[in-house]
Amino acid sequence: MQAFLQNLLNGIAVGAIYALIALGYTMVYGILKLINFAHGDVFMLGSFVGYYAGRFAIAHMQNTSGTWTSWIVAGAIMLLAMAACGLFGYLNERIAYRPLRNAPRIASLITAIGVSFFLEYGGQFVFGPDPKFFPQLVEKHVLQFGGITTTNYQLIVLVVAIIFMAILQYIVYGTKFGRAMRAVSFNYESASLMGIPTDRIISLTFVLGSALAAVAGILFGLSYPKIDPLMGILPGLKAFVAAVLGGIGNVPGAVVGGLLIGLIESFVSGSRFSNFTPAIAFVILIGILLFRPSGLFGKYEAEKV
Amino acid sequence: MKRLPWWLRDLIYGAIFIAALIGASFGMDAIHIVGIAYYQRIIVLMGINIILAVSLNIINGHAGQFSLGHAGFMAIGAYFAAFLTYFYFAPYVNKFPVGTEQFVLQNALLLVAVLLGGALAALAGYLVGLPSLRLRGDYLAIVTLGFGEIIRVIILNIDKIGAARGFTGIPNWANFFWVYLFCGVTILISWRLVQSSVGRAFLAIREDEIAAEAMGVDATRYKVKAFIIGSFLAGVSGGLFAHFMMYLNPDMFRFLKSFEVVVMVVLGGLGSISGSIVAAIILTYLPEGLRLAKPFLHIEKDPRMVIYSIMLIVLMLTRPQGLLGRRELWQVLSRRKEAPTEEPDATSRS
Amino acid sequence: MPLLEAKNVTIRFGGLTAVSDFNLTIEPHELVGLIGPNGAGKTTIFNILTGVYKPDEGAIFVNGKATRNCKPFDITALGVARTFQNIRLFKELTVLDNVKIGGHLHYKYPSASAVLHTNRFHGAESIAEADAIELLRIFNLEKRAQFYARNLPYGDQRRLEIARAMAVRPKLLLLDEPAAGLNTGETIELMAKIHEIRDRFNLTILLIEHNMELVMGICERIVVLNFGKTIAQGTPEQVRSNPVVIEAYLGEPVEA
Numbered sequence: 001m002q003a004f005l006q007n008l009l010n011g012i013a014v015g016a017i018y019a020l021i022a023l024g025y026t027m028v029y030g031i032l033k034l035i036n037f038a039h040g041d042v043f044m045l046g047s048f049v050g051y052y053a054g055r056f057a058i059a060h061m062q063n064t065s066g067t068w069t070s071w072i073v074a075g076a077i078m079l080l081a082m083a084a085c086g087l088f089g090y091l092n093e094r095i096a097y098r099p100l101r102n103a104p105r106i107a108s109l110i111t112a113i114g115v116s117f118f119l120e121y122g123g124q125f126v127f128g129p130d131p132k133f134f135p136q137l138v139e140k141h142v143l144q145f146g147g148i149t150t151t152n153y154q155l156i157v158l159v160v161a162i163i164f165m166a167i168l169q170y171i172v173y174g175t176k177f178g179r180a181m182r183a184v185s186f187n188y189e190s191a192s193l194m195g196i197p198t199d200r201i202i203s204l205t206f207v208l209g210s211a212l213a214a215v216a217g218i219l220f221g222l223s224y225p226k227i228d229p230l231m232g233i234l235p236g237l238k239a240f241v242a243a244v245l246g247g248i249g250n251v252p253g254a255v256v257g258g259l260l261i262g263l264i265e266s267f268v269s270g271s272r273f274s275n276f277t278p279a280i281a282f283v284i285l286i287g288i289l290l291f292r293p294s295g296l297f298g299k300y301e302a303e304k305v
Numbered sequence: 306m307k308r309l310p311w312w313l314r315d316l317i318y319g320a321i322f323i324a325a326l327i328g329a330s331f332g333m334d335a336i337h338i339v340g341i342a343y344y345q346r347i348i349v350l351m352g353i354n355i356i357l358a359v360s361l362n363i364i365n366g367h368a369g370q371f372s373l374g375h376a377g378f379m380a381i382g383a384y385f386a387a388f389l390t391y392f393y394f395a396p397y398v399n400k401f402p403v404g405t406e407q408f409v410l411q412n413a414l415l416l417v418a419v420l421l422g423g424a425l426a427a428l429a430g431y432l433v434g435l436p437s438l439r440l441r442g443d444y445l446a447i448v449t450l451g452f453g454e455i456i457r458v459i460i461l462n463i464d465k466i467g468a469a470r471g472f473t474g475i476p477n478w479a480n481f482f483w484v485y486l487f488c489g490v491t492i493l494i495s496w497r498l499v500q501s502s503v504g505r506a507f508l509a510i511r512e513d514e515i516a517a518e519a520m521g522v523d524a525t526r527y528k529v530k531a532f533i534i535g536s537f538l539a540g541v542s543g544g545l546f547a548h549f550m551m552y553l554n555p556d557m558f559r560f561l562k563s564f565e566v567v568v569m570v571v572l573g574g575l576g577s578i579s580g581s582i583v584a585a586i587i588l589t590y591l592p593e594g595l596r597l598a599k600p601f602l603h604i605e606k607d608p609r610m611v612i613y614s615i616m617l618i619v620l621m622l623t624r625p626q627g628l629l630g631r632r633e634l635w636q637v638l639s640r641r642k643e644a645p646t647e648e649p650d651a652t653s654r655s
Numbered sequence: 656m657p658l659l660e661a662k663n664v665t666i667r668f669g670g671l672t673a674v675s676d677f678n679l680t681i682e683p684h685e686l687v688g689l690i691g692p693n694g695a696g697k698t699t700i701f702n703i704l705t706g707v708y709k710p711d712e713g714a715i716f717v718n719g720k721a722t723r724n725c726k727p728f729d730i731t732a733l734g735v736a737r738t739f740q741n742i743r744l745f746k747e748l749t750v751l752d753n754v755k756i757g758g759h760l761h762y763k764y765p766s767a768s769a770v771l772h773t774n775r776f777h778g779a780e781s782i783a784e785a786d787a788i789e790l791l792r793i794f795n796l797e798k799r800a801q802f803y804a805r806n807l808p809y810g811d812q813r814r815l816e817i818a819r820a821m822a823v824r825p826k827l828l829l830l831d832e833p834a835a836g837l838n839t840g841e842t843i844e845l846m847a848k849i850h851e852i853r854d855r856f857n858l859t860i861l862l863i864e865h866n867m868e869l870v871m872g873i874c875e876r877i878v879v880l881n882f883g884k885t886i887a888q889g890t891p892e893q894v895r896s897n898p899v900v901i902e903a904y905l906g907e908p909v910e911a
Contacts, residue, residue: 310774311771311772311773311774311776311777312771312773314772315771315772493770494770497769497770497772498766498769498770500769501764501766501768501769501776501780502755502759502762502763502764502769502779502780502783503763503766503769504769505748505752505755505756505759506756506759506763508745508747508748508752509745509748509756509759512745512746512747512748513743513744513745513746515707515727515743516739516743516744516745517745517756518707518726518727518728518731519705519707519727519728519731519736519737519739519743520728520731520736520756520757520759520819520820520822520823521728521731521732521759521760521823522728522756522759523726523728524728530766534766631747
């Protein structure tokens with residue numbers, strides 16, 4: 001029973017991180033029908049921004065033991081990462097994706113893969129390929145209750161993830177901008193005819209998604225401190241599977257999908273198939289696409305002939 | 306020439322081509338310049354990439370499907386052919402004394418191994434294609450990517466063929482002749498196919514699948530056919546690759562390899578056979594060219610992949626239709642404009 | 656035996672019943688029109704008849720064969736060809752190739768024949784070429800045989816779609832708004848052409864149209880659809896003066 005609860009907690013914690021990344025995939029696909037291959041690498045970028053900012057902060061702040069300051073600094077670092085990734089997301093869309101909106105699909109696909117490679121290999125070139133250790137932004141405590149071991153990091157991950165998901169939920173369903181986003185994802189032409197500034201909405205969608213990926217990157221860095229420029233590949237893939245599982249284009253679905261993938265990974269890692277390799281992720285993905293392509297919550301769109 | 310029965314005509318063309326290849330082979334060996342072996346190696350690798358690009362062009366360019374898993378089929382062909390020669394054919398051939406008999410036997414068995422490798426890859430293409438080809442564009446791409454990875458991981462776990470250590474000791478039976486022979490075969494198949502009713506069906510599916518089905522084309526069957534032919538040829542290229550490099554490692558067949566072939570096809574122009582050939586030649590040479598330029602760039606670390614990805618993005622932004630678009634080289638060179646447009650009041654939008 | 660029979664055909668998309676209890680029988684050599692306001696379900700019926708959609712209820716028979724579970728190309732093989740409301744030509748192919756693909760079922764051969772250029776290949780290709788050029792001649796397109804389909808002016812594109820459908824050598828031809836976007840002169844030419852091919856090739860034709868001149872001018876029988884249901888059926892005169900039909904198109908009469 002304890003093992004079960006432990007796995008459950010671990011699964012939800014890592015699943016929350018996947019959910020944050022999955023949201024970016026699902027929002028961009030909902031709006032542009034484009035799979036943003038580079039999104040996983042934006043997550044990596046967030047981690048690295050956190051890494052360098054964290055090291056800078058620790059080096060220049062002697063009194064990091066004061067808990068209040070370290071929390072504020074950590075928060076500032078997270079915001080910085082969000083801003084950096086948001087900016088990257090904006091530039092990415094503007095420079096690489098927008099000009100190809102009317103070009104054949106494969107051009108966007110290749111460009112997206114190109115951006116992904118650019119981040120990965122560029123990261124190796126600039127940061128160096130060897131793994132780095134993500135700094136402990138706040139003091140780490142190990143907690144034990146009912147036989148389950150956890151750290152305050154895991155709780156931070158859960159709380160922060162929930163906060164941001166709630167914020168996103170509010171944005172998408174409670175603001176004018178969110179309504180515009182949903183309108184554009186239903187029907188691009190009609191939305192623009194209704195006076196919605198589609199280009200701006202699309203840009204903001206990318207910024208939002210990238211910011212969430214940055215949050216995920218920071219949380220991931222705290223949870224699994226070894227980071228390297230290729231770290232975005234596997235989580236990115238898993239998050240994409242999560243988005244498809246939940247029904248790509250469906251925002252709550254991405255959250256559910258992320259949690260499910262996290263739970264699957266957590267329970268599987270305790271068993272024979274401890275290597276949750278890309279192959280297993282692909283098997284799940286292929287299974288979904290073949291048997292239930294609209295995912296759990298997605299709608300099947302019939303093509304008008 | 307037209308009066309002869311078709312099989313005799315094909316036979317004569319084939320004989321001429323083989324004679325030319327043998328001539329070129331001897332010619333290349335006869336050139337005694339220092340460092341020529343390096344260029345010979347690049348030329349052979351170009352040939353292998355030509356087979357890969359032209360075969361992927363059948364799937365992605367003619368039939369309009371997004372396959373991102375071509376390296377997986379290459380891997381199957383490579384490992385299976387190597388398995389056959391290393392464990393069965395080579396030991397048998399080595400029993401013979403060196404001489405004409407052994408020479409003929411060795412080449413015949415290489416042919417058998419490579420073709421069987423291709424056949425297994427074709428079977429894989431069928432198994433992958435059948436369920437996947439119901440999916441649209443991006444999803445098909447992801448699924449084929451996935452299958453490529455799954456194939457690689459499966460090979461990674463088979464100990465008998467080397468797993469992660471790699472498969473060494475593959476006999477060096479492939480050479481310029483064999484690689485370019487299959488180049489010719491691949492180009493012939495692709496060219497004649499696209500000129501036929503099969504090719505028209507492919508193109509129709511690419512242009513508008515629903516209209517194609519309305520005209521009687523069984524879209525799924527033809528898509529699978531494209532997959533099978535493309536993956537067969539990829540498997541053949543793998544078998545040749547194995548017997549030229551004499552070493553195999555699953556890392557050679559990662560997604561990056563599939564992506565490189567996709568770039569070749571897109572750079573050349575999706576649907577253009579000559580475009581795929583030209584792009585394969587350029588992109589095979591490019592890493593070598595960049596490596597030679599490195600001393601002039603004063604950078605210790607290897608920026609090749611970063612440059613490659615930037616080039617890719619720029620290419621897609623500036624000329625997404627590739628070098629030749631959908632046309633063939635001779636059409637572009639003869640300055641034949643796209644088939645005539647109307648007088649000024651036409652509603653054309655070329 | 657009737658060439659086409661649709662019995663109690665119903666199809667729903669989500670909560671919307673697009674077509675409800677549709678019945679139609681077409682005898683060989685008839686020229687039938689299907690009309691109704693936009694959104695009435697006409698093209699949906701075409702899609703069901705040609706196998707693009709599967710009906711939720713009901714059955715369809717082509718020459719006595721049940722086709723409800725058939726794929727579109729199987730139905731084409733039974734001798735049913737269609738054109739599309741929005742013109743779905745193969746844009747990057749030549750006019751000639753477009754027509755050749757229409758005849759795909761009549762000229763196909765195995766890939767091996769294609770690669771080896773066997774006699775079978777040569778034979779089939781020369782027949783395909785000859786047939787295609789002949790059809791282009793009938794539709795006055797033979798001079799544009801090497802044009803890319805996307806470069807054709809609109810009227811030519813519409814005619815090419817019909818030529819392509821004719822290459823199927825159909826018994827039943829389904830035309831979806833063949834006169835859409837044509838001016839009066841072109842429409843009159845089209846009417847004559849439809850008569851010509853009907854008689855020359857012994858066709859049965861079902862067409863969807865909004866252009867009343869064409870419909871009333873050439874159709875022998877007209878079926879009127881509204882909100883997925885058949886509201887009237889009969890000769891042009893009967894339909895023209897039917898108050899239900901008038902109400903569907905123009906609304907209720909105003910009390911004077």
